[in-house]
Amino acid sequence: xxxxxxxxxxxxxDHWGEIIHARVTIISVDGVVLGESQANHxxxxxxxxxxxxxxxxxxxMGLSQxxxxxxxxxxxxxxxxxxxDGEIAGFGRLALSLEQIDAEISRLQISILVxxxxxxxxxxxLGIVIAEYTSRPIRYLxxxxxxxxxxxxxxxxxxxxxxxxxxxxxxxxxxxAELHEKIGTLQAEESKLSAILAQMSDGVVMVNDDGEVVLIxxxxxxxxxxxxxxxxxxxxxxxxxxxxxxxxxxxxxxKGKEQSLMVEFLNPSRFIQGVATSLGGxxxxxxxxxxxxxxxxxxxxxxxxxxxxxxxxxLRTPLASLKALSETLLAGAMxxxxxxxxxxxxxxxxxxxxxxxxxxxxxxxxxxxxxTSFKFKPTKPCKxxxxxxxxxxxxxxxxxxxxxxxxxxxLPKINADGSRIEQVFVNLVHNAIKFTPPxxxxxxxxxxxxxxxxxxxxxxxxxxPPDDLIRIFERFYxxxxxxxxxxxxxxxxxxKHLVEAHGGMIWAxxxxxxxxxxxxxxxxxxTN
Ligand code: ADP
Numbered sequence: 001x002x003x004x005x006x007x008x009x010x011x012x013x014d015h016w017g018e019i020i021h022a023r024v025t026i027i028s029v030d031g032v033v034l035g036e037s038q039a040n041h042x043x044x045x046x047x048x049x050x051x052x053x054x055x056x057x058x059x060x061m062g063l064s065q066x067x068x069x070x071x072x073x074x075x076x077x078x079x080x081x082x083x084x085d086g087e088i089a090g091f092g093r094l095a096l097s098l099e100q101i102d103a104e105i106s107r108l109q110i111s112i113l114v115x116x117x118x119x120x121x122x123x124x125x126l127g128i129v130i131a132e133y134t135s136r137p138i139r140y141l142x143x144x145x146x147x148x149x150x151x152x153x154x155x156x157x158x159x160x161x162x163x164x165x166x167x168x169x170x171x172x173x174x175x176x177a178e179l180h181e182k183i184g185t186l187q188a189e190e191s192k193l194s195a196i197l198a199q200m201s202d203g204v205v206m207v208n209d210d211g212e213v214v215l216i217x218x219x220x221x222x223x224x225x226x227x228x229x230x231x232x233x234x235x236x237x238x239x240x241x242x243x244x245x246x247x248x249x250x251x252x253x254x255k256g257k258e259q260s261l262m263v264e265f266l267n268p269s270r271f272i273q274g275v276a277t278s279l280g281g282x283x284x285x286x287x288x289x290x291x292x293x294x295x296x297x298x299x300x301x302x303x304x305x306x307x308x309x310x311x312x313x314x315l316r317t318p319l320a321s322l323k324a325l326s327e328t329l330l331a332g333a334m335x336x337x338x339x340x341x342x343x344x345x346x347x348x349x350x351x352x353x354x355x356x357x358x359x360x361x362x363x364x365x366x367x368x369x370x371x372t373s374f375k376f377k378p379t380k381p382c383k384x385x386x387x388x389x390x391x392x393x394x395x396x397x398x399x400x401x402x403x404x405x406x407x408x409x410x411l412p413k414i415n416a417d418g419s420r421i422e423q424v425f426v427n428l429v430h431n432a433i434k435f436t437p438p439x440x441x442x443x444x445x446x447x448x449x450x451x452x453x454x455x456x457x458x459x460x461x462x463x464x465p466p467d468d469l470i471r472i473f474e475r476f477y478x479x480x481x482x483x484x485x486x487x488x489x490x491x492x493x494x495x496k497h498l499v500e501a502h503g504g505m506i507w508a509x510x511x512x513x514x515x516x517x518x519x520x521x522x523x524x525x526x527t528n
Contacts, residue, residue, distance in 0.1 A: 009035035023075070023095040027053060029088050039070050052079040053091050065098065074098040141169055145176075203291030205239070206283075207249055213239050214286065223272060223291055245274045245289065252276035252287050262294070270295045303474055310476035314357060314488060318350040325350070360490040364475065367497040374417040374501060378525050381414055381453045382407035385446045388425030392433065400438035403429070407446040414453050414522045420498045421522075424506075427491040428457045428518045436461035436515070452504070452521040459517075464510040472508060495520070 009026050017024040017037025026035035031048025033041040047053055055062030056079040068075045079093040197204055203220030207213055213231050216239070221228040224240050231239045237246045244263050252259040260275040271294045279286045325343050334340045366372045389405045396403040425444075432442045440460040447454050464472060468479045473496045476489035499506040499520045510516035 006034055010041055011035075013037045013041075020094075021100075023071075023097075025093040025095065027079075027091040027093060029090050034090065036070075044070060047091075047093075050077070050079075050093075052077040052093065055079070056081050056091055057088070068095065071097075076101060137166070137169060141172060145172065201292075203289075203293075205236070205289040205291070206279075207236050207287050207289065209253075209285035211236050211249070220289075220291055223293060245291075248274050248276050249287055249289060252278055271298045306474070307476055310478075310489060314476065315354075318354050318357075321350045322347060357488045357490070360488055360494065364490055364494050364497065367494065367501065372501075374420060376415045376417055376502075378413040379416045379418055379421075381411045381446050381455070381522075384416065384418060384421050385425065385444055385455060387418075388422045389429065389444055391422075392426065392429045395430070396433055396442065399433050399436070401433055401436055402441040403433075403444070404441070405444045405446075408448060411446065411448055411453060412524045412527075414502075415525045416502055416522060421502070424495045424498050424520065425455075425457075427495045428520075431491060432457055432459035432461065432516075432518070435459065440515075448524070449521065451524050453524060454519060454521045456517055456519045458515065460515040463512040463514055464508060464516050465512055466510075469508055469510060473506070 013035030
């Protein structure tokens with residue numbers, strides 16, 4: 001052990017131990033400890049039986065973990081044989097205390113943990129930044145799409161960028177612009193349609209395949225007394241409440257062909273024509289119902305029919321008399337001079353009546369076709385009335401009727417054609433005389449009513465039944481009682497036209513049995 005070489009081995013062990021911070025042991029091939037870094041190798045027992053040495057001998061490398069007999073610490077040992085010239089000359093052994101390893105490991109673990117936390121922090125931070133960068137354009141897109149609902153995406157909301165999101169933004173923008181244009185066009189079309197529907201004089205109702213009202217206009221609502229807003233989506237029967245028209249719809253749906261139907265309603269009496277047409281294209285299955293109020297047309301037809309029958313009647317009476325008179329004359333009366341004169345006078349009267357009728361008809365036709373020219377000039381109302389009444393005074397006296405005129409003083413002038421207004425007076429007073437029994441009275445009054453001058457001719461005659469009141473201004477219209485009396489039934493029609501040509505209006509009031517009043521108004525002349 002005093003061998004200088006052996007002393008060197010021990011120093012070597014110390015030296016290595018210092019460098020690698022571990023216990024280094026050098027063992028000879030027979031187990032003697034030659035060098036040791038942590039204990040005195042001379043005090044150490046033979047190490048040949050140490051498990052790591054045995055393993056190194058057997059396998060070329062030995063590992064063991066055990067309590068150290070020398071330091072009495074839990075240690076990890078590693079041992080390898082040292083060969084000189086192909087023969088094992090000894091063993092080198094390294095030992096580390098397990099506590100030391102554990103400490104190293106936990107230091108390492110802490111380092112890893114800290115590192116992990118730092119990495120995680122950085123990752124999360126980066127994630128947030130990246131997410132913000134990628135989600136911003138998507139947020140813009142979201143906003144942009146949300147705005148599309150509203151009225152104005154006419155400006156660019158999305159900032160331009162070069163990536164895919166930028167492209168997407170552009171597509172969405174152009175799509176939205178297109179959409180807006182389309183919506184605008186549609187809205188314009190819709191307002192055109194609803195304007196037309198609202199202005200139409202025909203009632204329009206559209207019904208879908210399930211029999212629900214999908215469209216209805218104001219005229220239809222007024223015709224059937226419907227609340228426009230409540231009608232949408234309701235069944236046709238609930239809306240119209242007329243089974244005839246619902247049947248019309250069903251028939252049209254079944255046959256697929258246009259159907260029409262005229263229905264007369266009572267109270268008030270009305271004629272309504274319905275036409276059902278089935279629609280095609282986008283509207284397939286829907287049926288369009290068009291309603292026309294033909295009451296006025298019907299009324300005009302009646303008036304015309306009555307006109308024809310009346311004119312025939314009016315002509316037949318004088319013509320029949322003329323025929324009878326001429327036959328009587330031919331049968332011999334013409335040889336009896338006084339009788340002949342009587343009959344010829346009769347003929348003269350009948351021809352006068354025919355003449356009168358012809359000229360009245362002509363006058364009426366001229367007024368109706370607006371051929372008659374009027375000579376309007378500012379005229380004092382009282383003068384008009386008294387002049388006309390004077391012309392008829394003699395007739396009234398002959399019929400024993402008291403005719404009076406009362407005129408409010410200082411009345412403003414009216415713009416009138418004097419001879420025409422006189423004609424109106426003549427017609428009205430003449431009628432009053434005709435339909436008032438002897439001893440009665442006719443009171444003519446002229447008053448001011450707001451912007452009008454009102455002329456009233458009130459008699460104490462038989463009066464006019466209410467049903468006839470609205471019709472007496474029609475051509476040839478006569479009440480049944482007046483049938484036998486002379487007259488053409490044209491007088492009031494002419495009066496009405498003349499008054500209306502003056503911008504005025506005429507009407508009659510009557511208390512049956514207690515006389516009638518004929519009243520007309522002409523607007524006061526505006527002086528500026
Ligand atoms: P007519 O030439 O037959 O009198 P009008 O047009 O002047 O024709 O009158 C139409 C009808 O109105 C008359 O036939 C008569 O039945 C009724 N009528 C007009 N004026 C009066 C009146 N003052 N009183 C009663 N009935 C009247």
